[in-house]
Each structure stands twice: as C-alpha cells, then as structure tokens.
Amino acid sequence: MTATTKPKAPSVEDLAAKLISGDRIALARAITLIESVKPEDQLRAQDLLEAILPKTGKALRIGISGVPGAGKSTLIDQFGLNLIEAGYKVAVLAVDPTSSRSGGSILGDKTRMGRLASETDAYIRPSPAGDSLGGVTKTTRETIALVEAAGFDAVLVETVGVGQSETTVSKMVDVFVVVAIPGAGDELQGIKRGLLELADIIAVNKADGDNVDRAERAASEYRAGLHILAAGNPGWEPSVLTVSAMQNKGLDTLLEKIKERQEKLKQSGALAARRGDQAVVWMRELFEQRLLAAFKGGRKAARHWAEMEDKVRDGEISAVSAAAELGRLAKIGQSEG
Ligand SMILES: Nc1nc2c(ncn2[C@@H]2O[C@H](COP(=O)(O)OP(=O)(O)O)[C@@H](O)[C@H]2O)c(=O)[nH]1
Ligand SMILES: [Mg+2]
Incomplete structure (x- = not known):
C-alpha cells in the first residue's frame, strides 16, 4: 500500500469485536457506518448488525x-x-x-x-x-x-x-x-x-x-x-x-x-412477543423501503411514477387505480379479484 492510499476501513469483524468490548470510537464508527447511504457501506452495516445480533x-x-x-x-x-x-x-x-x-x-x-x-x-x-x-x-x-x-x-x-x-x-x-x-x-x-x-x-x-x-x-x-x-x-x-x-x-x-x-x-412472555413483533414490523418496513427504492430506481418506472403523480393530482385517475397500475408495471403484488 502506498502512502497516498486511504487508510483501509477496519474489517467488520474487528469493528464488531471492538464494539462489543465497549470501545466508544468503534461505537461511533459503527453508527456512522449504519447511517451511511453508500451501497458498499450498507452491505458492511448489514454484516455488522448480523455479527452483533447475539449481543x-x-x-x-x-x-x-x-x-x-x-x-x-x-x-x-x-x-x-x-x-x-x-x-x-x-x-x-x-x-x-x-x-x-x-x-x-x-x-x-x-x-x-x-x-x-x-x-x-x-x-x-x-x-x-x-x-x-x-x-x-x-x-x-x-x-x-x-x-x-x-x-x-x-x-x-x-x-x-x-x-x-x-x-x-x-x-x-x-x-x-x-x-x-x-x-x-x-x-x-x-x-x-x-x-x-x-x-x-x-x-x-x-x-x-x-x-x-x-x-x-x-x-x-x-x-x-x-x-x-x-x-x-x-x-x-x-x-x-x-x-x-x-x-x-x-x-x-x-x-x-x-x-x-x-x-x-x-414473566408473562409478553416482552419476548412484543420484541418479536417489533422485529417483524421492522423487517416489513425495510423491505417496503427497498421495494420502493428499487422500483423508483428503474428509469421506466420512474417515468411512470411521475406520470401517475400528475394524473392523480389532476384527478384524472384515482389513487387506488394509479397504485394498482404502478404495481402491475412493476409486477408486484397483484391480488386477483
Ligand atoms: N419548574 C420546572 N421546570 C422544568 C422542569 N423540567 C424542565 N423544566 C424547564 O422546562 C424547559 C424545557 O425543558 P427541556 O428539558 O428542554 O424540554 P424538552 O423540550 O421536552 O426536552 C426548560 O426551561 C427547563 O428548565 C421541572 O421539573 N420543573
Ligand atoms: Mg429536548
């Protein structure tokens, strides 16, 4: 590695170990990592969260x-x-x-x-x-x-x-x-x-x-x-x-x-149940965010999205039909009937 190369980010394992040992710098770094919107950071953040889950x-x-x-x-x-x-x-x-x-x-x-x-x-x-x-x-x-x-x-x-x-x-x-x-x-x-x-x-x-x-x-x-x-x-x-x-x-x-x-x-088991339910809600929210981001990320979809927004705003089409139409375009969740 040359002197001009950026210092390598610590490995996820390192970061997890330091975090678990109570190192505050590692904690601050970890929080910065999970807040990052860079795709490569998001992958590392996922690994980190997986690694610390038992703790x-x-x-x-x-x-x-x-x-x-x-x-x-x-x-x-x-x-x-x-x-x-x-x-x-x-x-x-x-x-x-x-x-x-x-x-x-x-x-x-x-x-x-x-x-x-x-x-x-x-x-x-x-x-x-x-x-x-x-x-x-x-x-x-x-x-x-x-x-x-x-x-x-x-x-x-x-x-x-x-x-x-x-x-x-x-x-x-x-x-x-x-x-x-x-x-x-x-x-x-x-x-x-x-x-x-x-x-x-x-x-x-x-x-x-x-x-x-x-x-x-x-x-x-x-x-x-x-x-x-x-x-x-x-x-x-x-x-x-x-x-x-x-x-x-x-x-x-x-x-x-x-x-x-x-x-x-x-004692009643309600705490475990509540946390379990919360984790499931969390998963669903994250998945919905991903779905929406992926859908809007596509150029064709993004174009239709804007078009639908205009039509809904002008009252040309109902929000319900517009959402269904966008769903059809994205091939998601068409329930029959
Ligand atoms: N008299 C009195 N004033 C308080 C008490 N707790 C907070 N305050 C005052 O209420 C104001 C708002 O407090 P703050 O903690 O910033 O409220 P927050 O916006 O809810 O976070 C401050 O001027 C505090 O000093 C209290 O127990 N008694
Ligand atoms: Mg406050």
Missing part, C-alpha cells in the same frame, strides 16, 4: 415523548444519572434542538443533558432535527442494537410529539413514557388522544414550587381520562405519576414503575 436485546428500552418544552431532556438528564447510580449504563438517542450539526456549542448544551453527557457510563447520540422526524431517524432501531451490543443496558429514546414519530418510537421500545405538563383547563385537550393511547406511563412533570397542586390535579384528570380510554383496550393499564425533573422528585417512582412493568412483561 443485542438485553437493554431496558424506554421511549420518552411529549411536546417541546415538557421537560423531556431535563428529565432524561436526571433520570439517566439516577439509572447510572442504580448500576445501569445509559445510552440516549436524543433530539438535538439546534437544526444543524455545526454551531460550536458542546453536546451537553445542545441537548440539555450536560451532566449526563460528562458521565463515563453514558453515551448520548443527538439526532439533528434536520435529519430526523421528531428525533427519530431511519436508523434509530439499528442504533439501539449497536448501543446494546456495546454494553448499554438502558436505552432512552427521546422524541418530540410531531407526526408519526411517537408511533414509530413506541414500536421500538419496551416502555413508552409520555412527559406531560400541567396546563390550564381541560388537561386531556393538551395532549393528543393518539399519544395518550400509546402511553404506558404518563409523568406529569414540573410538579414543583407553585405548580404542585396543578400537577396533582392534572394527574387526576389524566387518570380519569385514561380510565375511560382503557375500557376499550383490555390489558392496557398505564400509570400516571407526578414528577419534577428539575428537583429529582418522583423519578425513583418512575424507575420502579418501569422496572415493575418490565418484570411483569418478562
């Missing part, structure tokens, strides 16, 4: 959602420290409120997780808002697998309540925590019903200072509302508690509830 699945996977300003990041910072104190190694996939990778501020400032960021038993991976939907990227699931293989046994995924991001995250985690805040008037209006239905635990935050009573009232209203919602959802019994992320109040109860729930799910 995944051991973490407590927690989703943290709620409107911007609810205190998710503040809560994760404190809760993460508590988890470390309880013996966990904590990985956080966080929303980065600054819109670009540049800006010069240090990680802790950007994510409001300054204290956690300086812990050796913590790893924080911010997703720039520009690249993600509410903090969720296409590779969030893969990243969870990587941090698990690197030995992190608590994974916190922060998501902002926008679009489909909560639903997506709820399909990746074991426990979905919604951080709510006491507001004025009808509490249940302040949170979308869809989000409420995903919640395993609702933590009414900012229960401190003058806010304690309002937080308690909000919690009661959530309990009442959930009671009604739960009538149509057998087996779904979310808990509601009040916390103060800032004053580290109620977070011990939050951890207890999470662990209790996880233990119950494990």
